[in-house]
Amino acid sequence: MTKFRWVLLLSLILMGLMVRESSAQRRPDPAKLIAAQREAMSRLAIMDGVWRGAASISMGPDGKHEITQTERVGSFLDGSLRVVEGRGYEADGTVSFNALGIISYDPESKTYSMHSYAQGNVGDFELTPLDDGYSWEIPAGPMTMKYTATIKDGTWIETGDRVMPGKEPVRFFEMKLERVGDTDWPSAGAVKPQ
Numbered sequence: 001m002t003k004f005r006w007v008l009l010l011s012l013i014l015m016g017l018m019v020r021e022s023s024a025q026r027r028p029d030p031a032k033l034i035a036a037q038r039e040a041m042s043r044l045a046i047m048d049g050v051w052r053g054a055a056s057i058s059m060g061p062d063g064k065h066e067i068t069q070t071e072r073v074g075s076f077l078d079g080s081l082r083v084v085e086g087r088g089y090e091a092d093g094t095v096s097f098n099a100l101g102i103i104s105y106d107p108e109s110k111t112y113s114m115h116s117y118a119q120g121n122v123g124d125f126e127l128t129p130l131d132d133g134y135s136w137e138i139p140a141g142p143m144t145m146k147y148t149a150t151i152k153d154g155t156w157i158e159t160g161d162r163v164m165p166g167k168e169p170v171r172f173f174e175m176k177l178e179r180v181g182d183t184d185w186p187s188a189g190a191v192k193p194q
Helices: 003-026 030-047
Strands: 049-058 064-076 081-089 095-106 111-118 121-130 133-140 143-152 155-163 170-181
Touching: 030 064, 030 081, 030 095, 064 095, 064 170
Parallel strands: none
Antiparallel strands: 049 064, 049 170, 064 081, 081 095, 095 111, 111 121, 121 133, 133 143, 143 155, 155 170
């Protein structure tokens, strides 16, 4: 074997060892990750259940549009995620708003995020747990839409404000829901092996 082939073979072996070593260092124990996620998600367990109440959306000079808002919230993937579905109903019972949010926690960055689907839009937003609820924001150019929720004694109050630099926040959304029961959604109904 020529000197060049030996050097090439040795280089390939060393590269293989380095790749294996770096892969092993990057792969944290899944059980530890899930345990950290489950613990972080427990801060939002107060959201779990079925909720119903009134919501209003500001329509500018035309006043407010009132709907009946419902939310169902449950844990998923062994408690490592929270799944939230919101539905807004008109007075005649038709659904005028439907949204799905998946809240997760990243143990490495120690941040919460919500992946949201609503009205044909998709987004990822940072979520901040609070002592008695949470807040999250949607950046919209120079404006930010800031939502703040307080959940206490079976009542979920959430507001949405338009925030512009140098201006007072403008309230455009309010909801007040009452907890009406438990739910085993979304983890119920899993397909069994037989």
